[in-house]
Amino acid sequence: VYGHSHIPYVDDELFADRIHVYEGGGGSGQGVVLTKALLENALAKGAEIEYETTVTRLLKNEQGEVIGVVAKQKDQEIYVKAKKGVILATASIDTNVEMAKDMSPQQYWDLTSQQCLCSPMNTGDGIRMAMEIGAAVCGFGGTIDFCGKTGAATDNRVPVFPSFIVNKKGRRFVCEDATYAYHYRAIFQQEKQFNGPTYMIFGESSLEAETSPWNKETLAKDLEDGVVIKANSIEELAKLIDVDAANLAATLNAWNNDMKNGGKDTQFDRVDGLKPINGPFYAYKNVSFNLGSLGGVKINTNAQAIGVNGEVIPRLYAGGLNAGGWIGNYYPGSGTAIIGTVHWGRRAGAHAAKLTSLQ
Amino acid sequence: VYGHSHIPYVDDELFADRIHVYEGGGGSGQGVVLTKALLENALAKGAEIEYETTVTRLLKNEQGEVIGVVAKQKDQEIYVKAKKGVILATASIDTNVEMAKDMSPQQYWDLTSQQCLCSPMNTGDGIRMAMEIGAAVCGFGGTIDFCGKTGAATDNRVPVFPSFIVNKKGRRFVCEDATYAYHYRAIFQQEKQFNGPTYMIFGESSLEAETSPWNKETLAKDLEDGVVIKANSIEELAKLIDVDAANLAATLNAWNNDMKNGGKDTQFDRVDGLKPINGPFYAYKNVSFNLGSLGGVKINTNAQAIGVNGEVIPRLYAGGLNAGGWIGNYYPGSGTAIIGTVHWGRRAGAHAAKLTSLQ
Incomplete structure (x- = not known):
């Protein structure tokens, strides 16, 4: 399966290898090859724009x-x-x-x-x-809806790094490695319901993942800009982002217990980024980038x-x-x-x- | 507050006592008093239908x-x-x-x-x-969307009896005592996502609640008709309704632990029906009654x-x-x-x- 990410509860075998991937284009193609070919062909046939x-x-x-x-x-x-x-x-x-x-x-x-x-x-x-x-x-x-940081799951070659998304109550609510529009729909519903932001929570250890959206430099900049919040304990982090501390600690605990006991996400059946999350801890406020x-x-x-x-x-x-x-x-x-x-x-x-x- | 039920994460003080309740009508009025008055007035003024x-x-x-x-x-x-x-x-x-x-x-x-x-x-x-x-x-x-059994929370004089709603994975997903259209929206989303039913789970002890939607007789009938499924253990019940057994047991366990530790629903901040749920156990497949x-x-x-x-x-x-x-x-x-x-x-x-x- 190529070109899209995991969709929870949908059988992977139902999907074919046909989206967003073209010869020589790779994963980062933006359709330019295709639209250019169409435009040139139309003009050659006498189309006027x-x-x-x-x-x-x-x-x-x-x-x-x-x-x-x-x-x-x-x-x-x-x-x-x-x-x-x-x-x-x-x-x-x-x-x-x-x-x-x-x-x-x-x-x-x-x-x-x-x-x-x-x-x-x-x-x-x-x-x-x-x-x-x-x-x-x-x-x-x-x-x-898409976000280069929280919604890195454009396709299954870009797995999500160890992190989870919580609502204002500090609870997870969606399978984080789902295709981006799928999990952003859930983020929208939660933010409207609770009238407050959702956060992606990750730890120092998460940054070692190959697909981490931050390196040392970009993280330092985002910390300085206040886009990412850092704290030594999960309780302190909860306080800084105004999220229920007991719930957030329980969510982290449940995640790390799952990782210890066989590495299976018992809450949302996530398939990648399944590694323990250890402090110091970070929070990134989810922002949707609308593509249409x-x-x-x-x-x-x-x-x-x-x-x-x-x-x-x-x-x-x-x-x-x-x-x-x-x-x-x-x-x-x-x-x-x-x-x-x-x-x-x-x-x-x-x-x-x-x-x-x-x- | 009268005339509507609890709406999660919305301040109760924002609501006034003004829906569905009219003098002499009580909670079960269906608008007949109002529509009849309007009709009679229109006819008296010469309206032709x-x-x-x-x-x-x-x-x-x-x-x-x-x-x-x-x-x-x-x-x-x-x-x-x-x-x-x-x-x-x-x-x-x-x-x-x-x-x-x-x-x-x-x-x-x-x-x-x-x-x-x-x-x-x-x-x-x-x-x-x-x-x-x-x-x-x-x-x-x-x-x-409404259901007389799972959506008894038409208003706060009709509290929900001890029970919880789970999806096909055996997990809770909504505050069950929310106003009915609110929690049925969540039921719809879960059933579409998992391509399978959701269930209301309750126990023998739940039936003692004053607002239980079943009495001995109606329960016996529903059991016979297969509308309600009964089992001695939660694992057995899970098997009968084809719901993940480990998850369902964990959900029950979390609920009963919450009830033991202060009686607070730490998962969805529910406000009523907060009592332990004990076996034998029952499952009712949620059915939406659409009112428009x-x-x-x-x-x-x-x-x-x-x-x-x-x-x-x-x-x-x-x-x-x-x-x-x-x-x-x-x-x-x-x-x-x-x-x-x-x-x-x-x-x-x-x-x-x-x-x-x-x-």
């Missing part, structure tokens, strides 16, 4: 077919006629605070209190315009947009994260967004190409 | 105002002109499997695998018709429907659970649905009454 042009609404004819768009270009409103139809491909509601508040509480949390790494241009335009003409939406609620929202226009398997009455909206398509419902309730693994873009774009294009051209 | 008439869509004029509806009456399509405007009040998407699948995973779970006590007439019509003309939606995701979905048409504080571009949709209103976003991400307490109906209906009516009559 209009920059600084914002599509504002969809145009329908009397038969209800989507025949073009209205756009704003350099302060002028222009009408663009479609040849075959319109494919919406403007991502999800990533940086639209209002739509996130309405339809995706975790996305709203990210936008108002966490870090957002999405393009500021992803303002949900495609979804908004489709809804304006009666499209159904689906799949909202999930986000692609799930949820969008409802589509069928031809990427055709579906209206609220279940009917196909003729000549309207949605692809990538602009379309909702083809990902479950958490982002399944690194690279899914980009492969979805390719897949649904291809489906939409293939279907639209077969239509009679508009007059 | 058309039965067996299904509104199918909204009518707009060229200015974008909602001026009436199309309805189906005894196989005939009729047009109904509004005097001032249209107020949508057809509840949420309660029994609409398709809309639930798109927008509310927990409602979908209820409809496809749990028990639904909603009116079969609540098919999301108001929300669908509003979306058809470009209304924004918000607040989906939550449900009003949260989420609906986006409104402002005048109950006016809001379009996807943030604009008011003139002369269109939504009230009660037909409107979304005025309840948080779980149903806060018994009676909220009906008081919301009264409140938003009143706001909508007051605003609409001031409009110029349509020609």
Whole structure:
């Protein structure tokens, strides 16, 4: 299994080796190879790209077919006629605070209190315009939340170092080596419920792990900046981060007992980073880095947009994260967004190409 | 505090004595007194109610105002002109499997695998018709899930009897005496995650509690029907319900240790039913009884429907659970649905009454 991390309670054998890994690319590829190839191919085939042009609404004819768009270009409103139809491909509601508040509480949390790494241009335009003409939406609620430190489990070649995540009460609540969007969903739920941060707790011994997100230098800097808190005892650490001390000590004790008695995590069935955690102790306040929202226009398997009455909206398509419902309730693994873009774009294009051209 | 149960991690002092309790009604009132009074008052003022008439869509004029509806009456399509405007009040998407699948995973779970006590007439019509003309939606995701046995905590006069809820791994995951929709949200999340049931575990001694949901007779019947499983030891019980035996024994042990050492629930800060649980042991498979979905048409504080571009949709209103976003991400307490109906209906009516009559 390659390209995604452990997902608790899901049989590993159900997964194939196909996400985020391409020949010569390795684990750190960001899709540039793929998008560049697509762009070059499109340009070679005569595609024209209009920059600084914002599509504002969809145009329908009397038969209800989507025949073009209205756009704003350099302060002028222009009408663009479609040849075959319109494919919406403007991502999800990533940086639209209002739509996130309405339809995706975790996305709203990210936008108002966490870090957002999405393009500021992803303002949900495609979804908004489709809804304006009666499209159904689906799949909202999930986000692609990630953290380079707590969520190192992008795939199973990057195991989580010895550490555990606790809520404000000092209790663990999730399998820490789960794929990042999975465990960040749990972090979101805990932080909302307790109205306070969650922390990753680790010890001096943890830093020896090959995959420790800190080296001596970066740790010293984060300690100085207050991003990481250090204490000699777990009780002292609890006091510094305002977490229930008895619970935190009990959590540490349970973890270390598990490690002593066979090295099995009896609490959350974690599979890696299974080593004792010894003092001095450190706490890192979890911060979510949002890479995008799930949820969008409802589509069928031809990427055709579906209206609220279940009917196909003729000549309207949605692809990538602009379309909702083809990902479950958490982002399944690194690279899914980009492969979805390719897949649904291809489906939409293939279907639209077969239509009679508009007059 | 009256009318709702304990909500973990929320300060009890923030709650007022105002839900589900009315003079002479007590805790078991179902809103009949209120709805009957409203109906009689409306009829006395000359309101006419058309039965067996299904509104199918909204009518707009060229200015974008909602001026009436199309309805189906005894196989005939009729047009109904509004005097001032249209107020949508057809509840949420309660029994609409398709809309639930798109927008509310927990409602979908209820409809496809749990028990639904909603009116079969609540098919999301108001929300669908509003979306058809470009209304924004918000607040989906939550449900009003309840169980008379595991969710006895309708309010703080009905404490939970000594018992705890475990997932397929035999671990507790929620404060059991929380208000019912709160703990059923956790049950839903666990059952989806582990792809298996959760159980309420109790002991012979638990049955002596005044608020035990079983007496000798009903317990004997449920044992015979297989609804409740009995075993002499916790290990044997675990085997019968296919739950990790070592974990379940550890959970029971932790509970009873807590009860011995001061009677404080160190795991979830539960406040009632804090008594030891002794064998023989029983397991009851949790079943959610759905009383309705949260989420609906986006409104402002005048109950006016809001379009996807943030604009008011003139002369269109939504009230009660037909409107979304005025309840948080779980149903806060018994009676909220009906008081919301009264409140938003009143706001909508007051605003609409001031409009110029349509020609």
